[in-house]
Amino acid sequence: MNLRDDTDDFFLKRAILLAGWPPLSMEDGHARVLLADETEDVIDVPTLHVVGGSDPYILGAMALFNMCDEDCAELFDHGKGHTVPRDATTIQELCDAIGRLVQKKERWQGSLNYSTHAISDTQGMKEAAEARKEQEGTVIAIPLSVDAN
Numbered sequence: 001m002n003l004r005d006d007t008d009d010f011f012l013k014r015a016i017l018l019a020g021w022p023p024l025s026m027e028d029g030h031a032r033v034l035l036a037d038e039t040e041d042v043i044d045v046p047t048l049h050v051v052g053g054s055d056p057y058i059l060g061a062m063a064l065f066n067m068c069d070e071d072c073a074e075l076f077d078h079g080k081g082h083t084v085p086r087d088a089t090t091i092q093e094l095c096d097a098i099g100r101l102v103q104k105k106e107r108w109q110g111s112l113n114y115s116t117h118a119i120s121d122t123q124g125m126k127e128a129a130e131a132r133k134e135q136e137g138t139v140i141a142i143p144l145s146v147d148a149n
Contacts, residue, residue: 014046014101019055019082020064036066044069046104048097052080072104 024031025039034041047068051061065075076097078085085091 012045014048014104015043016048016050016098016101017061017064018050018084019052019057019061020049021057021060022063022067033060033063034067035063041067042069043067044072046072046074046101048074048076048101050076050078050084050094050097052082052085053077054079054081057082074100 021033022036023034025034047065049061049065049068051058051065055061065073074097076094078090078094
């Protein structure tokens, strides 16, 4: 997985994941969900997982949460379904969680351990990296995927 830019620095510093889904791996030409108890791979960048406890896809979101290092992953359950609530109280709580994410230090020093067999959106990652270089300091969303090449 190439998460480094030309200076050998990681360009993925943090991630906000809304009702996410775990990574996929390729086996014998078929894609399958990569689960935490089946691999030693860990996503160890600081992450904020925004989920709804009543979401019919909550198991997928929790599977992604479980792929992350427990010391740098935070779970924010807004208590609703497959939606992002817009009420003032929940928005303030979500902003507070994002603030905590922004304050987290990057723990990895070249230690990202991730399967090189997962499916990727390489073009999307390249575009996001370029956007980050142009808008340093802003929060952007980039696809959490792996370059299979």
